[in-house]
């Protein structure tokens with residue numbers, strides 16, 4: 196009997212060791228890639244839309260404060276549990292940047308999460324599976340434009356060293372998205388709640404303001420655990436936890452008692468009741484128009500309230 200237990204235990208250990216080695220050595224999985232055709236646009240309205248989204252969605256990770264270009268940086272604010280993360284150069288340099296990526300390859304990465312060599316980009320790289328076709332084309336058109344933010348800069352990439360947890364999550368929890376089966380339209384801008392919902396999901400407000408990065412659902416954001424109920428724990432540049440506030444209309448623990456005016460001002464400037472109140476990683480969204488910021492407020496007021504009191508990070 197004892198012998199059987201001993202063999203059983205040893206077999207289990209061997210299986211666990213095998214699984215560990217498979218994940219540790221196998222690393223991040225790769226998938227087959229498609230190369231969709233995509234026509235870029237060069238009109239100034241499209242490039243302005245692209246710049247606006249890139250500034251709000253990509254610059255937070257890919258902009259290097261020294262070069263003022265999208266040459267990448269060390270992400271001191273990435274949770275340590277995910278590994279050592281450096282963002283790559285995504286300027287148009289053909290050797291070090293993405294100058295030789297086709298528009299379709301960039302589209303495929305942004306939609307599905309698969310890089311052009313097929314390797315999956317882990318959860319710390321943004322994915323845009325629900326953004327409208329027009330807005331995602333605007334982003335790619337901007338990345339291929341003459342704007343100083345993206346002109347070729349010969350800055351080599353620093354390595355990304357994903358942790359065991361990241362590798363495991365990309366084997367069991369995070370899978371690439373499929374390319375959308377039907378066209379995705381920009382919402383009717385006269386419908387404030389529809390527009391606000393579109394922005395709150397696609398500017399990824401929900402990803403920080405829900406319960407946990409690990410339980411976010413980018414394909415169906417409303418299904419993320421604690422959708423907009425706050426409590427997620429992004430880090431600041433010093434690596435300190437900055438718990439996210441509850442943005443649901445709950446009056447006691449959310450923003451149910453905030454006026455639209457207070458919200459718009461806070462979102463666009465970081466100022467609440469006359470004082471700078473919102474610290475990194477909550478950067479002001481200066482690029483939003485008042486109408487867009489107000490639409491986000493109206494959307495948030497329309498979602499189910501969640502009672503969740505979040506203790507804010509202490510003042511330094």
Ligand code: HEC
Nearest residue numbers: 252253256280281282283285293310316317319320321355
């Ligand atoms: C939260 C941080 C973060 C955000 C936001 C982000 N990225 Fe990334 N991005 C990364 C990281 C980290 C990698 C490297 C992933 C890897 O190689 O495993 C990456 C990889 C890439 C690559 C592949 C480059 C290469 O040489 O392999 C492209 C292209 C890219 N990002 C474009 C974008 C665009 C466009 C946006 C905005 C829509 C964006 N990223 C937003 C972190 C981010």
Ligand code: HEC
Nearest residue numbers: 398399400403429437438439440472473474476477507508
């Ligand atoms: C990278 C993570 C992150 C993203 C993305 C993000 N936020 Fe925040 N947000 C935070 C953190 C952290 C705080 C708290 C900052 C502090 O304590 O100083 C905050 C604070 C706020 C507050 C103040 C709430 C209060 O009760 O004081 C509002 C309003 C807000 N965010 C709205 C938004 C909206 C709208 C978006 C999308 C357009 C967004 N946030 C995107 C992390 C984020």
